[in-house]
Amino acid sequence: MMKVFDAHCHLQDPRILSKTPQLIKAAQDTGVVNFAVNGVCEQDWGSVKQLSIAFPSVLPSFGLHPWYVADRSPNWFKKLKEYFxxxxxxxxxxxxxxxxxxxxxxxxxxQVEVLRQQLELAKELNKPASVHCVRAYGDLLELMKSMGPFPAGVILHSYLGSAEMVPEFSKLGAYFSFSGFIMSLKANKAKKMLRMVSSDRILLETDAPDALPKSNINSLFFVEGDTSVAEEIHGQRTTSSSTPDSSLANSSQVVTDALMLPKETLNHPANIHNVLEYVACMLEITKEELAELSYQNAVRLFSYEGSKLLQK
Incomplete structure (x- = not known):
């Protein structure tokens, strides 16, 4: 079985937290070995820490996401450092x-000031940082240039930036992580960008419970109890079954792909295989090759001092 590393997800998300043990088990049964679980605000850092204690496969990350900058407490940075x-x-x-x-x-x-503080902390601690960027890649590049390079690595999570920026970010120590969101790009743009990424800088992720891949429904896992999924679909892929349900694939009663699912449909961490397949296709390499190189890249990146990967 191929080993896969989910380089960025949110298994502490309130929408799925109660189901996390089952989601981890189902994903592990398909070959997902590790889950880099990212906190986003002061309120969920504790949940991330608890998951990392409960599950050896969970690698914790703590940070303040830009959406929560306005709600931060006066002592947020002190609290963050205490978590580390x-x-x-x-x-x-x-x-x-x-x-x-x-x-x-x-x-x-x-946002810029809060990011700068956290990137400085990542450098000080010699740890990789997982970075969200939406319509601000130019600003991010300039900030990283003013602070870099980042020898411990910066993960550009769910990267959707231009092909032209890839070499610039790479020089600063960036890795490029791809989720189901890459399927929203035009295929020629996705292919051009992916081919600019060095093979030693590519990562795969789910961003679960977000970023559901736009794949055929019969190839997807669904989160049990997700009320946005129609009854005739629900349950078909909620378990650790690794083979598509042929009766579902042939049913004219069922929508044929995830484009027709409600946008709030939850993403299951086992759906990293759909991302793997899509990216491998764009790069014209086998799934096995991409699984191996992305896994090794993630292991190298997450093998910093104190990491769980060094305790095995």
């Missing part, structure tokens, strides 16, 4: 910049 002091296995994330529909409601200069 008490959890040596943790990386930094999710942090970043956002000029999208949600992010533009939050003062951008504050």
């Amino acid at each position: 002091d008490s959890t040596p296995s943790a990386a930094v994330g999710e942090i970043g910049l956002d000029k999208g529909s949600h992010g533009k409601k939050i003062d951008f200069s504050e």
